[in-house]
Amino acid sequence: MSLLQVEGLEMHFPVRGGLLNRVVAHVHAVNGVSFEVQRGEILGVVGESGCGKSTLGKCLVRLNTPSGGAFRYDGVDYTHADHEELMDYRSRVQMVFQDPYSSLNPRLTIRDCLTEVILFHRPHEAEVRDVDEMVLELVQKVGLRADAVDKYPHEFSGGQRQRIGIARALACNPEFLIADEPVSALDVSIQAQVLNLLMDLKDEFGLTLIFISHDLKVIEHFCDRVLVMYLGNVVEELECETLHESAQHPYTRALLGANPINHPRERRELTVLEGDVPSPFDLPPGCAFAGRCPIAEPRCSESRPPLEEKRSGHRAACFLVE
Amino acid sequence: MAKFLQQRGVKKLLKDRLAVWSMWVIGLYLVVAVVVLVGNVFLGGDWKRATEERVGPDNVPGLWSAVTTEDRLEHAKFYFDSVDKASRSSDPAGAYAALQWGADRLPDWSAEVIEREILEPARRLNEELSEVEELDDDPEALVKVDRLEALVRGRIGASHDQAGAASTSLGQRFRLLLGTDRQGRSILLRAIYSTKVAVQIGVISALISVLIGTILGAAAGYFGGVVDVCVVWLYSTFSSIPWIVLLMVLASAFRGSSVDGTLIPVYAAFCLSFWISPCRVVRGEVMKLKELEYVQAASAIGFGRARILFKHVIPNTAHLMFINFSLLFIGAIKAEVILSFLGLGVKTEPSWGVMINHAKSEVLNGFFWQIGTATAFMVVLVLAFNTLSDALQDAFDPKHV
Ligand SMILES: Nc1ncnc2c1ncn2[C@@H]1O[C@H](COP(=O)(O)OP(=O)(O)OP(=O)(O)O)[C@@H](O)[C@H]1O
Ligand SMILES: [Mg+2]
Numbered sequence: 223m224s225l226l227q228v229e230g231l232e233m234h235f236p237v238r239g240g241l242l243n244r245v246v247a248h249v250h251a252v253n254g255v256s257f258e259v260q261r262g263e264i265l266g267v268v269g270e271s272g273c274g275k276s277t278l279g280k281c282l283v284r285l286n287t288p289s290g291g292a293f294r295y296d297g298v299d300y301t302h303a304d305h306e307e308l309m310d311y312r313s314r315v316q317m318v319f320q321d322p323y324s325s326l327n328p329r330l331t332i333r334d335c336l337t338e339v340i341l342f343h344r345p346h347e348a349e350v351r352d353v354d355e356m357v358l359e360l361v362q363k364v365g366l367r368a369d370a371v372d373k374y375p376h377e378f379s380g381g382q383r384q385r386i387g388i389a390r391a392l393a394c395n396p397e398f399l400i401a402d403e404p405v406s407a408l409d410v411s412i413q414a415q416v417l418n419l420l421m422d423l424k425d426e427f428g429l430t431l432i433f434i435s436h437d438l439k440v441i442e443h444f445c446d447r448v449l450v451m452y453l454g455n456v457v458e459e460l461e462c463e464t465l466h467e468s469a470q471h472p473y474t475r476a477l478l479g480a481n482p483i484n485h486p487r488e489r490r491e492l493t494v495l496e497g498d499v500p501s502p503f504d505l506p507p508g509c510a511f512a513g514r515c516p517i518a519e520p521r522c523s524e525s526r527p528p529l530e531e532k533r534s535g536h537r538a539a540c541f542l543v544e
Numbered sequence: 545m546a547k548f549l550q551q552r553g554v555k556k557l558l559k560d561r562l563a564v565w566s567m568w569v570i571g572l573y574l575v576v577a578v579v580v581l582v583g584n585v586f587l588g589g590d591w592k593r594a595t596e597e598r599v600g601p602d603n604v605p606g607l608w609s610a611v612t613t614e615d616r617l618e619h620a621k622f623y624f625d626s627v628d629k630a631s632r633s634s635d636p637a638g639a640y641a642a643l644q645w646g647a648d649r650l651p652d653w654s655a656e657v658i659e660r661e662i663l664e665p666a667r668r669l670n671e672e673l674s675e676v677e678e679l680d681d682d683p684e685a686l687v688k689v690d691r692l693e694a695l696v697r698g699r700i701g702a703s704h705d706q707a708g709a710a711s712t713s714l715g716q717r718f719r720l721l722l723g724t725d726r727q728g729r730s731i732l733l734r735a736i737y738s739t740k741v742a743v744q745i746g747v748i749s750a751l752i753s754v755l756i757g758t759i760l761g762a763a764a765g766y767f768g769g770v771v772d773v774c775v776v777w778l779y780s781t782f783s784s785i786p787w788i789v790l791l792m793v794l795a796s797a798f799r800g801s802s803v804d805g806t807l808i809p810v811y812a813a814f815c816l817s818f819w820i821s822p823c824r825v826v827r828g829e830v831m832k833l834k835e836l837e838y839v840q841a842a843s844a845i846g847f848g849r850a851r852i853l854f855k856h857v858i859p860n861t862a863h864l865m866f867i868n869f870s871l872l873f874i875g876a877i878k879a880e881v882i883l884s885f886l887g888l889g890v891k892t893e894p895s896w897g898v899m900i901n902h903a904k905s906e907v908l909n910g911f912f913w914q915i916g917t918a919t920a921f922m923v924v925l926v927l928a929f930n931t932l933s934d935a936l937q938d939a940f941d942p943k944h945v
Contacts (some may be wrong), residue, residue: 283844305848312846325837329859339845377553387841396844439889 224258225296225398226282226432231255232290233277233454237503247503251277251434252264253454254291256529259398264424266445267405268438268477272499274454275434276320279400283317283431284308295398316391320403322383322458326375332386333357339393363426364389367421385419392423399424400432405440417444432506438477447535450474453499453510456529459537468536470543472515485505509540517542553693553863556939566928573925576736577673577743584740595737595894598728599719603911606723606731611724626883725899726906734894735917741895742877742925745807749814750872754865756815757822758858764823765830766853775827779820787817791879795888807889810883814876829861870933874926881922896922 233252236245251274259265267275280286282293284300292301300311320326327335336357341348347358358368364385375383384404391399401420407414417440424431435441441448442465450458450473458471468476476495497514500506506513508523515522521541529539557563584591719730764775782790791813798809833839834857842852882891884897891898896918903915 280840285840285844305846309846312844316842317844319837319841321837325841327838327842327856329862338847342845342847361638390841390845 223297225261226259226293228258228282228291228293229256230291231281231288231293233281233286234289237419244368249502250454250505251502252281252288253505255449255451255454255456256291257449257456257459259430259432261430262428263447264433264445266441266448266449267432267434268441269451270434270436270499272502273451275353275451276402278451279317279402279432279434282400283312283315285317289379305400313394315398315400316394316396318384318387318391318399318401318404321407322380322387323407325387326383326390328375331374332361332366332389335386335390336371336393338362343394358387362392363392363423365415376470379412380408381416384408384416385477388419388423392427397428398430400430400434401437402434404433410542412514413440419464420444450477453502453505455510455539456537457539459529461535468533470532470536471509471538471540472517472542512543553940560935562931562937564941566931568922568934569928570932573739573743573928576738580586580737580740581744591737594730594894595734596729597731598724599716599730600724600728602724602726602728603906603909604720604728604912605911606718606721606913606917608717612896664908679681693873696711722917725902725914726911731899731914731917734899735921737893738780738895738899738918738923741807741890742880742922745810745814745880746873746877748807749811749818749876750869752811753818753872754869755823757819757824757868758826758861759821761823761826762830762853762858762861765827766834766849766857772827773822779823782817783820785817786878788882790817791883792886792888795883807890807893810880810889813883814879818872818875822864822872825864825868826861829864830857833857833860863936866940867933867937870929870936874929874933877922878926 231252232250232254234248234250237247237249238244241245250377253274253324255278257265267278269275277286281288284303288301292299294300295311295315298311300308303311330338333354337353340353340356344356357371359372362368366382366385366389370378370382373384378386384407388404399420404420405416408416420431420433421444423429433445435443438448440460445462448460448462448465449456450460450471452473458469460468460474466478469478495514498514500510506523508521508525509515511516512518512522519542527539527541529537532538532543554743580591594880639941719733722730722732722735723729760775764772783787794813794816795809798804798812801809803809839852839856842856849855880889880895881897881900884895885901887901889895899914899918903918906912907915
């Protein structure tokens, strides 16, 4: 059985307005997303800005309560679990945040920050062992020097802060990590270091990962499988190993085309996307991508193509893909 | 402490020369206030009593200047004028009141003399005047008034000055440094004692207001929903009442109760009207903070909402608490002066507002020592505080750091 099962997950944010502050519309941030994650795998989630990647991640750690659908972790449904019921879940599933500059409390030293988490989630362990020792161990595991523990976040660089963010997530001793664009805000040279660190930690702690990024290149190297999202929907799901060959959905192909080529003589057809992403307030009835799709047919804008298994391990939501 | 000094904001603050100066000035005021507070408690209220004691004749100018007869005549000029005016306007009651008042403000004459030389003729004058209808038509009455005037003038001419220049003891010279008020009390002692009252009111009302405002504002911003609606409703309601009116209403609500005239009604009035601005600012800041990823991370870890609010959100509004405290501290001191000036504030102790209130009539006589002293004490403190709070804002505003 897969570790995490997500079925038709929806997150519609109400938009209030007018004199009486009534709900006038909904932002369809996540719009019926289904997928599964196997124990020990790394699932990539890719898509352009605003397509609902972070919202998906926040639903899965229950920072947002989904407005529809459900997800099960290890067989238990946590979609509407309350604070107490979530305690166990929270120690098992953690999130690493997108922006290392705002993800650490500026008033807590690294020691205070990690100690608080350890005492909260592992009080029994902390009785047997010295908490300071546990903190040091964590700090060294994420590749920081021991003397970093008594510093404040502003004394660190972006890459170092992201390591601290990872250490904080690991302080709960989780088995599942949702990394929301953990390297997007970092320099390219630092990106590789943090990615390697995540890889090492995955092996060491036996983690399962959801890795969110807008960079297909990073996903391709780092993940086992990838979900391609467009405006709150999954449009394609495929193995990373054969990404270039098997990618079928025109949006995925466009994303692949947007990656810089490796060699000047390398040629490929370049699909430049035209037009705008439709507004997430009122979604078009058909395929959300139809307006920008280079191969769209009339039926594409009439009804929505379902996400179908095209081949084993490959799903796509497009009428024109076999 | 060393860490505190290392913070960027603090470093920046210490580089600002004006800010450092104003901190010294404020420090001096605080020391004076604490010394007066503690000393007064230890001596069982002796220092407070000292501010009520007569140390010399009334309205002696400061810097130990000798009080010449001309000066005192000059001060009494208003009195003669008013007697004159009142008697001319066929207002015997007014003339009498003026005489009475004049008698009060020349108390270094013996009571006997006042009785014989002023009050008695005044009573006679009163009787006579009340019988006359058209005063201008009765030269007799005018002559009587002239006689009275000459009498008083003669008394003043004869009374020799017993003021500062003559006294030699150090304590007396200190007490007379800035002169005496119209009851012969030392202006310097009263102004110094008022520092304690001002600082006490400033610190206590600003502290309580900032605490109430921060907690309510943070709760409103963080929890949203009904809590937010209630808090916003509360502060909108309070802020729709002009604060001075609110202060007056609250101050007079306590009139006649056992705490009337003490500082307690003043504290209550200030806290009720001053919590609004920190509340509003903190609410906005918290709404911003709660979307920040470290607060979200704390929720994802599973911390309870109270812990997140008090440990992760409120400490990050500390710069706002600082700034609001310094603004409200000075606001409270100024408001106290206004209230006391209107006679609604402190009554049992001297305060700058009370001093300015008492100085109203002296100013008409050209005596500026009391109003000058009270104003100078206040202005220096307010100026220092405004300078410091500007500097604080510059140093701790996250946008500048
Ligand atoms: N709390 C919220 N209330 C209302 N709308 C929201 C909220 N959170 C997100 N949204 C909207 O949901 C949509 C998806 O946002 P999300 O942050 O998930 O995008 P993203 O894919 O993570 O983008 P990025 O790559 O820029 O991080 C956006 O249109 C955003 O405006
Ligand atoms: Mg995002």
